[in-house]
Amino acid sequence: MSPSSSFHGRGRPFIHLIDCPGACGSFVMKHVSSTEDHPGWVYYRCPGHGNGCNFWHWEREYVAILVKKKFLTGANVVDAIGWSEDTREELERRNEQRRARAGFIRGPCSEERMNASLLQVGRQIVLLLKIVVGVGVLLCMMCLMLVMKLWYCND
Numbered sequence: 001m002s003p004s005s006s007f008h009g010r011g012r013p014f015i016h017l018i019d020c021p022g023a024c025g026s027f028v029m030k031h032v033s034s035t036e037d038h039p040g041w042v043y044y045r046c047p048g049h050g051n052g053c054n055f056w057h058w059e060r061e062y063v064a065i066l067v068k069k070k071f072l073t074g075a076n077v078v079d080a081i082g083w084s085e086d087t088r089e090e091l092e093r094r095n096e097q098r099r100a101r102a103g104f105i106r107g108p109c110s111e112e113r114m115n116a117s118l119l120q121v122g123r124q125i126v127l128l129l130k131i132v133v134g135v136g137v138l139l140c141m142m143c144l145m146l147v148m149k150l151w152y153c154n155d
């Protein structure tokens with residue numbers, strides 16, 4: 001299964017490759033990032049980027065540019081924006097999972113869990129104390145009744 005097929009029911013919309021808005025005379029190229037921070041993220045870049053042109057955008061921003069420049073119209077706008085936002089959310093979710101696995105956000109999470117378990121232990125101790133007190137009171141009353149019974153019998 002390709003990663004894009006799980007993002008959206010209707011699948012990947014057609015994303016145009018436009019002439020660079022910087023008037024470089026060349027088409028924008030589609031690339032897939034392989035950096036540690038953004039693995040699999042799609043971006044669009046002018047071949048002249050870094051050479052006097054600064055056209056470089058992640059897919060979602062590129063779709064927004066297409067919409068703004070009216071390369072996408074009508075229902076295609078809704079489809080492409082919805083799809084690119086779903087895709088971005090999915091990619092960001094994966095990034096978060098990866099960071100969580102790497103232990104970057106381990107601190108607050110485990111602390112919260114520890115507090116919760118401490119609270120649970122506290123509740124169990126309170127429950128145990130209540131049982132002990134209850135049993136103690138019951139024993140005292142039985143002793144008292146026994147003493148009173150003996151008292152009356154001796155009478």
Ligand SMILES: [Zn+2]
Nearest residue numbers: 020024046053
């Ligand atoms: Zn350019």
